[in-house]
Amino acid sequence: MVEVFDSDEFFYRRYSVAHVVNGNVLPQSITFPKPSFNRSKFSRPEDVLHADCCDGQELLGWGVLESKVSDLRVSAQSGDDRNFTTYPKHVPKQTCYAHSELWCASPPLEDAKPSQTAKEKLRILLSRALKVKIPATS
Amino acid sequence: MPAIASFDTAYLAKRRLTSRSRELTAPTSSSRKVFAFFGGLIAEDRSTSKFLQVEREYQELWTSLELYANLANNWDSYGAEKPSRASVEATAEILGRLREELFLPNRVVPSSEGGIAVYFNKDNKTGYLEYRNSGDVILAMYDNQNDPSIIELTRTDADKSKAISLIRSYITED
Numbered sequence: 001m002v003e004v005f006d007s008d009e010f011f012y013r014r015y016s017v018a019h020v021v022n023g024n025v026l027p028q029s030i031t032f033p034k035p036s037f038n039r040s041k042f043s044r045p046e047d048v049l050h051a052d053c054c055d056g057q058e059l060l061g062w063g064v065l066e067s068k069v070s071d072l073r074v075s076a077q078s079g080d081d082r083n084f085t086t087y088p089k090h091v092p093k094q095t096c097y098a099h100s101e102l103w104c105a106s107p108p109l110e111d112a113k114p115s116q117t118a119k120e121k122l123r124i125l126l127s128r129a130l131k132v133k134i135p136a137t138s
Numbered sequence: 139m140p141a142i143a144s145f146d147t148a149y150l151a152k153r154r155l156t157s158r159s160r161e162l163t164a165p166t167s168s169s170r171k172v173f174a175f176f177g178g179l180i181a182e183d184r185s186t187s188k189f190l191q192v193e194r195e196y197q198e199l200w201t202s203l204e205l206y207a208n209l210a211n212n213w214d215s216y217g218a219e220k221p222s223r224a225s226v227e228a229t230a231e232i233l234g235r236l237r238e239e240l241f242l243p244n245r246v247v248p249s250s251e252g253g254i255a256v257y258f259n260k261d262n263k264t265g266y267l268e269y270r271n272s273g274d275v276i277l278a279m280y281d282n283q284n285d286p287s288i289i290e291l292t293r294t295d296a297d298k299s300k301a302i303s304l305i306r307s308y309i310t311e312d
Contacts, residue, residue: 014215018202018247021259027278028257028268029214031250036216054215062215117288120276123251124286 001090002041005069011037011088011100012048013065017136025065025130027123033113034101035126039069039090043098045133053096063136071129072102076114076121082106084114086122102126188240196237199256202246203229206254219252222271228293229254229269235298241306258309265305269293277301279308 013036019029038048045064047053075085086102093099104122106112114122207226211219221229229246233256236242243256243266253270265279275293280286289304291297 016214018245021245021257024259024264026247026255026257027266028247028249028251028255031214031216031218057215059215116274116276116290120278120288121286124278124280128282 001092003090005039005088005090006041007070009069010040010045010066011069011072011102012040012043012045012133013037013130014048014054014059014062015065015136016062017138020063020132020136023132025127025132027120027127029065029130030123030126032104032119032122034089034103037088037100037102038096038098039088039100041098043096047098049134050096053093053099061136061138063132064134065130066133067126067129067131072126074122074125074129076118076125078115078118080115082115082118084112084118084122086126192237192240192242195242196233199233199242199246203233203254206246206248209248213248214250216250218248218250219271221248221252221254224273225253225269225271228275229256232256232267232269232298232301235302239302239306241302258305260309263309265308267291267301267305275301277304279305 013029015025015029019026038053043053045066048064049059049062051058069088073085073087075083077083084104084106086104089101089103091099091101103110104112104114106114203226206221207223209220213220233242233246236256243258245257247255247257249255249268249270251268251270252272253268255266255268258265262281263279264281265277268276268278270276273293275291275297277289277291278286287308291301
């Protein structure tokens, strides 16, 4: 496991064609807790579509989203003024060493469950940061 | 797309708008010129009619909803639940309300959180109403810069009206 992320490192995530409208990534493409990505230190963008990183699935026509890891460190406040901040964590899988996740911290918790409102804000902020790297075709 | 699961969409099919515009039948008499004149007027009305435009868009949204109603678990390849019947029905109901108000969303999309969202976008403003399998209903409105506005709602008729009113105001205001 390599916990340090380079300042210019990217995260990649696959998507289906329904989740990008007019070039905008929809928050509906992101799920909590701990959305998955591949990190660029150990993979290329297209690797996120490889069967080894998709539990053996063939995902024809799917595309790839990307963002700088630093842009995926986003924060949102819940109604009770707790602050939730996402941060990257390398979580290698047996057939996909590049697999990583975005965890959510709320001091003093390093693995916090955001409130409904905070989670939705985080989804929106993350979707804003993501851009299409490889367009989906179907 | 991932594997498709069996799902009873008969209830959706029953709700589907089935009325079709009738094809004009060519006359066999000398009234052909008159017919062509009125046929042209009808065609023009069809192409500019706000009502018919909404009906076409509504049909497309229904087609999307029927497709997403049949998704299998793990449809997003990251472990998402398929949309529940309750979330599909809630989306069907809000689409019906939006159709009555001639204010249709741009898209219907499945959510990786489990559920379905109706998505509105105009210029740099976005709003969506997401019906979750968990029973939660989330209304979100945001642009490219400001802090998103998030409102938790219920599935009551009152909250449907509230959601439509809020999104319409947000999306259409200058």
